[in-house]
Amino acid sequence: MSNVTRKHTALPKAQILIEALPWLTRHRGKTVVVKFGGNAMIDSELKAAFAQDIVFLHHAGLKPVVVHGGGPQISAALDRHGIVSEFKAGLRVTTEDAMDVVRMVLAGQVQRELVGLLNQHGPLAVGLTGEDAHTITATKHQPTIDGQLVDIGRVGEITAIDTGAIEALLADGRIPVVSSIARSQDDGHVYNVNADTAAAALAAALDAETLMVLTDVEGLYEDWPNSDEVISRLTATQLEKLLPELASGMVPKMEGCLHAVRNGVTTARVIDGRVQHSILLEIFTDEGIGTMVVPDEEETGDVA
Secondary structure (H helix, E strand, O other): OOHHHHHHHHHHHHHHHHHHHHHHHHHOOOEEEEEEOHHHHOOHHHHHHHHHHHHHHHHOOOEEEEEEOOHHHHHHHHHHOOOOOOEEOOEEOEOHHHHHHHHHHHHHHHHHHHHHHHHHHOOOEEEEEOOHHHOEEEEEOOOEEOOEEOOOEOEEEEEEEOOHHHHHHHHOOOEEEEEOEEEEOOOOOEEEOOHHHHHHHHHHHOOOOEEEEEEOOOOEEOOOOOOOOEEOEEEHHHHHHHHHHOOHHHHHHHHHHHHHHHOOOOEEEEEEOOOOOHHHHHHHOOOOOOEEEEOHHHOOOOOO
């Protein structure tokens, strides 16, 4: 291969790096909370790509914080323990026995694996749960179904966030990996909390620049199932109007995005975790992918 040819084949790589420059400048030093979930959590190639993306953000001068749940892994473990998985109002009914399994799977399996993947790239990741240093505090959550309060066991509603431990880790150049378990505000128990909700609450409390929620769809669809056109950008008020029409799985994700941008987070995004390196595409390219939610006052003109 001649020198001239070699220069030309390398050129697109340089152009890609240069395209990232304004985004690198904009995001440097900013906190980004990433909710890890969906297929990216099960597929080994997607898991490895996710870990690379998070480490890239770290080395690019951002401060990533990872929050995870573990629905599929919890269901599998409950099966192995002979505990039936039951859902009410879109939330897992969590008995005392089930809570022991949830805690074991989230803190002892999913989190450990993620910390291990990140730490292949250096002494970076530190795992914690919401129980550590009072990071997440919750009370018992009782959803209303058909006008009646329903007891779904050890499912928590977040009442307080203490960011001290996470901020100390970030200041030390580490990547916190947080399992969505909360300490109890009032009864000495621990609670299973929705990981989308936990990520949003942490993003707001950390004054993050961005909340990113990985999911198994391309984003928020304009008119599903009649159209697969994705809404690329919408304001908090526009999202609020859409919430009643959304599929149940998207509700905690989009409610989380709404909570985040209404509480100081600059942008909240739902992105397709089935696409390798979707986080980098979203943060460092002009196109972006998925759906971005912005605070009302920042919107000018029509939504693209």
